[in-house]
Amino acid sequence: MGKLIERQRNVLDFTLSSLLRRKGKNASLFLVYTLVVFMLASVIFFTHAIKREASIILQEAPEMIIQRSVAGRRDLIPVGYLDEIRRIRGVTSASSRLWGYYYDPVAGANYTLMVPDKFEYEPDSIIIGAGISRTRLLYQGDDLEFRAFDGSMLVLQVQDIFPAASELVSSDLMLISEDAFRGLFGIAKEYATDLVVRTGNPRELATIALKISKQLPDTRIILREEILRTYDSIFNWRGGMMVFLLAGALLAFLIFAWDRTSGLSQEEKRETGILKAIGWETSDIILMKFWEGLVISLSAFLAGIVLAYCHIFFTHSMLFAPVLKGWAILYPEFKLIPFIDPSQVATLFFLTVVPYTVVTIIPSWAAATIDPDTVMRT
Amino acid sequence: MRKSNLFLFYLASNLTLLLLLFAHASFQELHAVPLLRENIELVKRLMLSDLCLFTEASYTRHLTQADLHTPFQEHPVCLEHFPSGSILMPPEMLKRPYGKID
Incomplete structure (x- = not known):
C-alpha cells in the first residue's frame, strides 16, 4: 500500500514539475477554468438562495386574492362583494x-x-x-x-x-x-383594490375559488400556491437563462481544453518520447496525464467555488447587482442568506470537472501512445 | 519540500476553506431565523403578495398580480424594461389555456 502511494506521489511530483515548466500556458488554463466555475457557482448560489428566501418569506402571503376585471382591465372591486364571499362555506x-x-x-x-x-x-x-x-x-x-x-x-x-x-x-x-x-x-x-380571503382548510381553497368565480364572474382569483409557483418558476428560469448563457462560455472553455491537450507542443511530445524511451509504460504516461488533469481541474474547481461564495454572500453579489438593478431607481439593498447544500457543489462538479475530464481523456491517450523513436527523430 | 506535499497542502487548505464556508452558511442560516420571522410576520400583517425585486415599472413590481394586459404599458414600441422585461416568464396562471385551440 505504502509503495503504491509513494509511486503516485512520485508521478505527482513529476507532473507538477512538468506543469511548472509550462507556467504561462497552464496558468492561463487554470484562470479560465476558475472563472468558468466561479460564474456558474455564483449563478447557482444566487438563484438558490433567493428562491429559498422567497419561498420562506411568502409562505404567509394571502391564501387567496380576488381582483375584478372590467372590459379586460383590472379595476377597483366593490367592498359589497365581501358579504357574498363571507356566505360561502369554508x-x-x-x-x-x-x-x-x-x-x-x-x-x-x-x-x-x-x-x-x-x-x-x-x-x-x-x-x-x-x-x-x-x-x-x-x-x-x-x-x-x-x-x-x-x-x-x-x-x-x-x-x-x-x-x-x-x-x-x-x-x-x-x-x-x-x-x-x-x-x-x-x-x-x-x-x-382587491379582496383577501382566508379559509379554515387549505384543501378547500380550490372549491371555494370555483364557487367565488361562479358567483362573481367578473373576478379573477390568485391563490397563494400560484404566488409561490410564480417565484419558483421565475428564479428557475432566471437561473436557467444564466446557466444557458454560461453554457456558451463552458463550451468555449471545453474546446480550449481539448485544443490544449490534443495540440501537444513539440516540447511536450519530446518529453513523452523521452519518458517512453527511458522505460515509462503507456499506463504511466496516462497516469501522469490523469494527475495533470486532476491538478488543474480540482484546483480551479475549489478556488472557483470559494470565490463564488465570497462574491454572493460577502460582497452582496457585486457583479450581478448592476444587471439585476437594471432600470430600477429604488432597489432593495438586501443581504442574501447563504442557503447552500452539498448537492449544489455536486451539481457544479458534474457541470465542470466531469466535462473537462471527458474532453481530455482521448488527447491524453493519444499523447501516451506516441512512438518515441518518431518523436525523437523529428 | 516535495511539490506533491505542497499541492496536497493546497488541496487540504481549499477543502478546509470549503468546509468553513458550509459552517458559515449554517451559522448565518441560524442567525437569520429571527429576521426571516420578522419578514414573514410583515408579509402576514400587511397581506403582501410579492417581493420588492423589480421596481423599475409599476407593472413589474407585483409579478404575481400580472395580467394579460401587462406588456406594452408605456407604448407599443417602448423598449422592454431591463432585466425583468427580458428574463421573466409569465406567471403560472397566465400560461393556462383559455380554450381549446383545435
Missing part, C-alpha cells in the same frame, strides 16, 4: 386591501402605497421603506408632498422607516392611512 374571513402605485417625478421612481388593517398613527402620517428613505433622503419627521388626483397637494409626514433588514419586501413600500389614500386617488368608500 371561508373563515374576508377583507379588502387598499393599495396602489404612486409615481414620484422627483425621484423618478414608483412607490407602492398600502393601507394596513390598523394604522396606528395620525391620518397625515406615512411609514416608508428604507429604499425610499435612501433615494429621497427622507427621515423621521420629514414631509413628503403628493399630487392628488384633482391636482391638489397633499403633505404627509414620515413617522417611521421600515428596518433595513426587511428591504426585500418593504424597500419601496409606503404605509398610509385609509383617508389619505382615498383622498390621494379619489377612491370612494365602497371600493377597494
